[in-house]
Amino acid sequence: MKDTIYSINGPVVTVRDTDSFGMMEMVYVGNAGLIGEVIHVSDDRTTIQVYENTTGLSVGEPVKGTGAPLSATLGPGIMENIFDGIERPLGEIAEKNGAFIATGVHVSSLDETRKWDVTVTVKPGASVRGGDVIATCPETSIITHKSMVPPDVSGTVIWAAEDGAYTVTDPICKVKTPEGEEKTLCLAQRWPIRVPRPVQDREVIGRPLITGQRVIDTLFPIAKGGVAAIPGGFGTGKTMTQHQLAKWCDADIIIYVGCGERGNEMTQVLNEFRELEDPKSGKPMTQRTVLIANTSNMPVAAREASIYTGITLAEYYRDMGYDVAMMADSTSRWAEALREISGRLEEMPAEEGFPAYLPSRLAAFYERAGCVKNLNGSTGSVSVIGAVSPQGSDFSEPVTQNTKRFVRCFLALDKSLAYARHYPAINWTISYSEYYEDLDPYYIANVGEDFCKMRGRMLGLLSEENKLMEIVKLIGSDVLPDSQKVTLEVARVIRVGFLQQNAFHKNDTYVPLSKQMWMMEAILHLYDRAVELVGAGVPVSAMSEAGLFDKLIKVKYEIPNDKPEMFGQYNQELDAMCAELLEKQKPLNAAKAEGK
Structure with missing residues (x-):
């Protein structure tokens, strides 16, 4: 008997002395009809990879070709579904076979009995080509499905169905190609999964x-x-x-x-x-x-x-x-x-x-x-x-x-x-x-002119912290000057208050771009004020004791996503705290000057 299994090696099956199959052709392997794909063809041997469990498969069982490559069925009913790797709906398989997928299960990728409320968008006499929409239907309450002419079909519509309820296999329109061939188009089409769909x-x-x-x-x-x-x-x-x-x-x-x-x-x-x-x-x-x-x-x-x-x-x-x-x-x-x-x-x-x-x-x-x-x-x-x-x-x-x-x-x-x-x-x-270069114009136009500059400054602070941590690991942070201690503290604020995100907090699981920019602005405002305080002689330890850095870390939870104006109030509070620290430092600076 021709076209029978010669050898089985896990998911790899070979057939000897055959010219029945083409490269990448989808085939049915064995008496159970396991789905496979031809991956190697030579004059004496054809090799097939099988997409199902080959346990129990025997030498001598038949292999049947389909004449088409492994393809996906594309049409309404894909949304809300869960498929296996070769687009078989797991829900339908579970109803037929239980929790485990049996070998040789043949089910349609899409429900062929369900009727969709279809609006036909083409009329007889219209000229159509690949990609043109022939019908629409509400696939879900969110997604409108647009059934299209397959990319390799073009011609003139010679018949179109009326608006109504149709399944994915019911004819929607007929197209006469320039070669004179009639093509019947449905809501669904098939496309080889390894071939990219063409674009203009x-x-x-x-x-x-x-x-x-x-x-x-x-x-x-x-x-x-x-x-x-x-x-x-x-x-x-x-x-x-x-x-x-x-x-x-x-x-x-x-x-x-x-x-x-x-x-x-x-x-x-x-x-x-x-x-x-x-x-x-x-x-x-x-x-x-x-x-x-x-x-x-x-x-x-x-x-x-x-x-x-x-x-x-x-x-x-x-x-x-x-x-x-x-x-x-x-x-x-x-x-x-x-x-x-x-x-x-x-x-x-x-x-x-x-x-x-x-x-x-x-x-x-x-x-x-x-x-x-x-x-x-x-x-x-x-x-x-x-x-x-x-x-x-x-x-x-x-x-x-x-x-x-x-x-x-x-x-x-x-x-x-x-x-x-x-x-x-x-x-x-x-x-x-x-x-960055591709998207920066969008950020500047839709978020703010300073967005990209602030991002660069924050990345610079994180990079500087990474270098300083090498020194800190060796000899500790006490030997660093206050200007570098500020960098470490603000970098910690960036890490904990900005980069770290809580998926279970309503204000932090999702953050719009506008709030992200306001947070960056607040962090860099804190850094600039802290640098000014260091220049005025205020030690970083005093800033930490006053809660200057920890206050900003909590902002991501305290300010809702829809109230970015609260960042202005926060910056005012920050400026007041900095002014208070500066006032406390003035007598100390004066005493130091007198001591000199």
Whole structure:
């Protein structure tokens, strides 16, 4: 019998002496019809990676081709859903098979029985091309779904349905192509997950992805359409940082991919998002969120596909004109899946056993982010934030180093900060953002002219503190002059009062840019006044005893986000305290002068 299994090596299956399959073709493997993908073709052997558990699979079972690449189904019903790595809805699978996914389960990615309240936007005789919207429907109370002409289809509409209730497979319109072929278009379409969806043009990045997290928005901003990496060892808060970004960033849609992470973490994400209120609409966060869960106990090959499934869904909603943020947690587990499959294929290993094509795969994934002009003339963006899990917090390992080559924002998490309960545990000395020049015009126009200057001064103070701490560790802080002690005290205020953020406090879990600027201004005002006091002979110890520095640390809790005018009152109180310290110092200065 032709096209049967010759060998099985974990998720890797081979078929001998066949010319039935093409490269990257999706196939069904074995009597159970396991989903697989052709990854190598030669004259005597075809190699397939299987996206399901191959336990019980036997030599001699048939392999059937589909004639199409592994594709995602794109249409209404994606929002509020939770899928596995190859876009199978886990809720429907659980109803059929229980808590554990059985092999050979075939379910539609989208509910084909549910009817949507559709408004058809094209009429017979209209000329359409790829990307044009043919129908809209309310996918959730927050998101309006826009069904589009597939990118590879164009022509004249010869029939269009009336407004009404339709399923994702019902015909919406028929298009006659220039070649004379008739194409029937539905609400849903399919697209190969490894192929980027085409765009009209890539636009210059110029808007920040506002997250409400001060250390990110102010010091290390991420651009809309940009890419960022969050590397950190075990327990440093990668997942929790991504949770905060997913909850609060100003993207329209969130795609959260749990790639090889623990199942209880994905459960936590699901439960939290159900309870969390969307700050834009007041509705549950799940109404603009898609979860792709390929946990550590799921088949390793599907882990490799989950990243591509997530970015394809993100591009689809981008084509509708939405700003999409994709969280990939974590790309290290994805790279480990590449390494495992590469080992079973007996490919020549590169550094630490990873395949030699690891950098090109990372580049191809991150390059699918961007701010673009879509085929239909709308603008949208895909921002990608990938977590990296270097073993032993070693940032010199291959995945972290290669990721740094392709991202422009590097938010390095520090184990010592996490253990000291400083969250987010982003190390300000080794983190960086290359988006300053792109985003500074936005900050100047929308927040304030001095925003960028103040950020530079704060980074300078933190850098100066880092140098001084080397001396302090050796001989203590008592030997430092008061001018340097002021730097240390104000840097502590920046660290504890600005960079550290409490996710459970209503005034601190999310902070708008306006309040971030007022906080920076207050901190630098404190620094300037403290320097003046030191110049007038007031010791830093007297300032500390008066509560000059500790007062500002509490401001983040005491001043609500919607009352920035209270910072003016605070600055007046600060000036009064400084004047009082100065008055107390005058007699001492006079006594010193007389003593001389």
